[in-house]
Amino acid sequence: MPIYNQSRNRIIQVIFALVFLLIIFQLLNLQIFSSEYKLQAENNAIYRKVIYPDRGIIYDRHGKAILENTIMYDLMVTPSEARGIDTATLCNILGIDTAEYKKRIISAIIKNSRYKPSVFEPLISDEAYARLNEDMYKFPGFSITERPVRAYPFHAAANVLGYLGEVDKNFLKNHASEGYDQGDYAGMTGLERSYEKVLMGQRGVKRYIRDNKNRIQGPYNNGLYDTAAIAGRNLYTSLDIDLQVLAEKLLQNKIGSVVAINPKTGGILAMATAPSYDPTMLTGSQRRKNFGRLVLDTARPLLNRALKGQYPPGSTYKPLSALIALDEGIITPSYGYPCAGAYYACGRPVKCTEHWIGHSKDLRTAIAWSCNSYFCNIFRMIVDNPKYKNPRLGYLAWKQYMNAFGYGTDLHPDIPGEYDGNIPDTSGYNRDFGGPRWNSCNIVTLGIGQDRMLATPLQMANAMCIIANKGYYYTPHFVDSIENETIADTQFVGRYRFKHVALGHISDSAFKIVQLGMNDVSVIGTARGAQIDGIDICAKTGTAQNPHGKDHSLFVAFAPMQDPKIAICVVVENAGFGATWAAPIASIIMEKYLKDSLSAKSQANVDRISKADLIPAVIKHWYFKQDSIKQAKQAQIINADAAPVFQNNLETKPIQFDPEAEPNRKDNNDTNAIKTKQDMQLPDNKNIRKPNKQ
């Protein structure tokens, strides 16, 4: 054998060693110098499951839960495990056929792969739940999972309580360190939003090991890093749910708003807006669809008109004007103005509804009869007050008073989204009148709550609180106390426990005379219909002209005069005189609150008012058009032979009819289900769908 080859065994050894070194080098690189793989392995294999705590419950002032949680059940299926099951029984329980069963399994596989559980039937009925629970062993691969859902036992106060929505990118950015994740739900409006931090509780996280098909293998590190969920805390509000339900009932088929406040605390007793919606529409599986419909609804049921509706206050402003004039020393309670049906001092006459002499002989009667001339006059006197150098300064003094009354400023109640109304600034008038050349005559209709003055129902109700309290108010709010209040909570809620006494300088006698005048409104004046037996109420009607159509009907009041317990503002859009619609609504609500029950007369009124339909024709026309579009679509679906699948077979049974009894009808194989739908949508059917009761 060749000797020279001996040396080659060294070369071979060197080659072996070099290759092993290369491997070691790459291992060093992978295992020690790069950290990305550890992260990737964690992303792969560790499944962070967020444990959602129960959200807090919201109670009304009597301790009734008005927003709580319930558990609903979803039937889940893991297609790969669903073999050899008793399909017939399952279909029977759920009321579907085997074809539908197969379809759902296939769609589950497409949506979520056959190894992961998908929803087979969401939110199953109680009866189905009971039967399934009993027979669950027959259906391997199927499971029932709990799903916590917000529940509204009274189906009321939708716009106050607010809804939950999936968080978006912006929300995540703004709440980066608060533990939200894509796909989480958070309060989007109302109390759910303001008190999100309190209600949400603290999320827990459980870590699991999962495999390549996303199946859970077991807890990661025996749950060492897991955190427990802490339930959300409850809110105790001043809302009176019976009052709320009553207010919403009264506002049915109208557009408008009711705000009732307890003047002693600022606690809001009821805040109704119409049209509204059933809050359960925005929970559960139909949420997305319903939300789309509500957003597109031209009557805007998602708009909280109590906060966002900005109306000319009209005559409801007059008591404030009286107080300002008295405090500025411009008039005395005995001051009178000779009105004969209009105010002529500024050229174009401002009409007054009363013509008889003496309806404005002093302040008290002028309030009682809501004399336009009288209040135009004192507004001009306020602006032209010789105390100030020019009308602009006089106007600014007036504006300051108005802002102190809460008009034209944010009140900051504890639900988001309020508008501040409008008490115009001089700059606006300067611009429009070409410099500071305008005088009190140019803006005289401000004196009767028109011109550019706008206020929200909440602001008007709050102004009533000030008059009722003779000078002070608490910021209107819902939440009285929070369960296990923390320091942070106290800071937040503290604003609502602060007594605002900005108008304390107005004398009690001034308040007294205005209160008497307002009392007269309900006794002898414009709102005699609003009287409640045995209770002195102080009220003021308002009929606000507006560019949208018929006058808005407004009414503000508080009662009882001696010891005010409730202040209220009612606005019914395009309904005419304040005394016609708004006054009786307010009267019924006050009666209910103060007496805890309604007299037979009021009860009858409730029925009459709740049935009255005051929705403007434009909006009705819109609904009619929507239904026509839907009908056209429906017709297309029927033509395409793809009529919607109904879970209950009974509904789609062909109609059996007697040709003799109905000679005009042809047998066109109509089905009940389709027929009922058509019935509802026939154009000549005047029964307009109500936006708040679906």
Next chain:
Amino acid sequence: MSTGYTNKSVSKGVDWITVWLYVALVCIGVICIFMAEYNPATFNATSFFKGNTNYSKQILFFGICIVVATFIVLSDSKLYPAFANLLYVFGIILMLSVFVLGKDINGSKSWIPLGGGFNLQPAEMCKIFVALALAKFLSQLNMDFRKLQSQAIACAIALAPAALSVLQHETGLALVYLSFFIVMYREGLPGIILIIGFSFGALVVATLLVEKNLLAIILTVIAALLVFIFRRQIFVRKRWNVLILIISVWVFCVGIQRFAVPYIFNDVFACYQSQRIYSAVGMDYDCSQNKHALEKEESGKSVTKPDDYNVRQSKIAIGSGGFLGKGFLKGTQTRGRYVPEQSTDFIFTSLSEAFGFVGCFIFLGLYFLLLYRIIHIAERQRSAFSRVYAYCVASILFFHITVNVCMTIGLFPVIGIPLPMVSYGGSSLLTFTILIFIMIRLDADRQMVLR
């Protein structure tokens, strides 16, 4: 003879270091398979013996291997050179019979069903026979390995099963037969052949990595430089054959780079194969160039772009092990079954995730010791037969270890060859057992001259 005497004479000369290294590696293998298969829901103590899990099967195979190994150690050394050629013929016949009896497992038609759920892969077994035949051939008395003829015959012996293996779509196993070139190199094959082989490999890799025109320019520059260096020899001494050699090598290289490699990758290989090779050098292959992919697309089937999922997950598993590893049965990649084929081809990931760099180092150290021990054994043989055979064993093991480990750490394209003694699989375990124990048997008789 008394039993005591028999034992002593049997164990005499047996290289216990190799035996213990072998046992250690098989045991590590069983542990690794256990980690890869472990399922807390179904596991209990009896799982090791029930035979329905891979680790319990591997234990069973180990038992069989111990019996076979004992038989080999008890056998007569002279048997092996005597039957070497016969066994080689038998092996080739087995390989051919696959074309008739073959059974399709994982896309390669290279298995013969033995019944009872067991299958035999002749290409795997044939390594032993080639090793024996090559040893037999190179240890002939009148052997002069410097002759081209002998070199050609040796190559033919080594490459014939490889060719058959390629025909059975087992490219990975065919590549293993290349490892016999290490043996032949030791026995006197000119080193230039290995150098040419490596240069060729480097050229192919460069073709994949470097833009084709740039590479052509580089090659031309190298050729020009060579002509410049040898200008005296060529132009002064008129040695035109040097110039012709340089030019023909240049033409060959450019031809490979411009035509052969694209042709092979686009027209011969399937899309996934090209993708694997490209991803081993860190590149991405564009399947729209691939003929097979295009054909498939034309026939209306959707072509899914193959990705390097295996290697990515394998690298994640190894990389996430870190310095000390995640601990026994705590590997998340392993528990989650993220690495495909983890108990067979990718068994290394199970070990490196659990025991980290330290574990890998020790484990590779064991292999390294084994290889050096085998070379040591080879060099102490008196007979050429034993020496060549031992080198064959070392080369085969080395090739398997290198390719398998490099594949899991992303340095080599994914080809399915097992990690010796560690990967799950009876066929492979038995082959390596026989391979090693024949060597141990021959080594026990190292004082004898076998031909």
